[in-house]
Amino acid sequence: MSNDTALFLGQFLRAPTTIGALAPSSRRLAAAVCAPVPERGEPTVVELGPGTGSFTSEIQQRLGGRGHHLAVEVNEPMARLLSERFPTVDVAHADAARVGELLSERGLRQADVVVSGLPWAAFPQKVQHELLDAVAAAMGQGAAFTTFSYIHAIPLSSARRFRALLAERFEEVVPGRTVWRNTPPAFVFHARRPRP
Numbered sequence: 001m002s003n004d005t006a007l008f009l010g011q012f013l014r015a016p017t018t019i020g021a022l023a024p025s026s027r028r029l030a031a032a033v034c035a036p037v038p039e040r041g042e043p044t045v046v047e048l049g050p051g052t053g054s055f056t057s058e059i060q061q062r063l064g065g066r067g068h069h070l071a072v073e074v075n076e077p078m079a080r081l082l083s084e085r086f087p088t089v090d091v092a093h094a095d096a097a098r099v100g101e102l103l104s105e106r107g108l109r110q111a112d113v114v115v116s117g118l119p120w121a122a123f124p125q126k127v128q129h130e131l132l133d134a135v136a137a138a139m140g141q142g143a144a145f146t147t148f149s150y151i152h153a154i155p156l157s158s159a160r161r162f163r164a165l166l167a168e169r170f171e172e173v174v175p176g177r178t179v180w181r182n183t184p185p186a187f188v189f190h191a192r193r194p195r196p
């Protein structure tokens with residue numbers, strides 16, 4: 001077992017509904033989730049729930065030193081590991097609900113891309129609403145939001161509720177293809193144009 005998987009598993013056993021997964025996402029899933037990170041310009045990219053950094057690494061590679069990458073992680077050991085592993089990433093040990101405040105503290109107006117690793121299906125309805133409202137409010141005109149869902153979670157009421165909430169909050173929500181090379185298999189939601 002890799003060190004990252006061991007950390008993930010240990011933190012999952014302590015707080016299953018916050019971590020929401022037994023292992024980090026694969027490179028395939030990371031590539032699908034991070035696809036909206038632009039290859040040009042100086043974008044502000046916000047990453048929510050980076051965990052041990054599967055998406056962080058992909059975002060950093062795509063940015064190649066451009067823009068601002070803010071990673072918001074509520075779990076202290078994971079936030080610490082990320083800061084050590086990715087010194088060029090602005091890691092905030094904080095709740096994703098504070099994303100707007102975290103951007104203003106840094107003199108950044110809004111995000112161009114929000115990439116989420118949050119375990120939406122594990123959250124109660126109130127938390128799903130609070131977090132998605134905070135995400136939508138932090139997005140600039142033309143910004144993109146991506147997140148993922150495990151395929152085994154599709155029938156769960158909390159996952160169906162989240163999907164309905166996405167459609168309520170965004171004008172455009174497009175599900176991607178299933179990424180089979182992930183444990184467990186997952187698919188990505190690409191959302192744009194948050195409704196006011």
Ligand SMILES: C[S@@+](CC[C@H](N)C(=O)[O-])C[C@H]1O[C@@H](n2cnc3c(N)ncnc32)[C@H](O)[C@@H]1O
Binds near residue numbers: 023052072078096
């Ligand atoms: C399913 S893991 C995904 C980790 C990583 N993105 C990946 O795909 O391998 C969910 C992550 O979200 C973090 N998280 C959960 N609730 C959060 C919140 N309210 N604010 C910030 N991070 C949160 C957890 O600590 C965990 O690191």
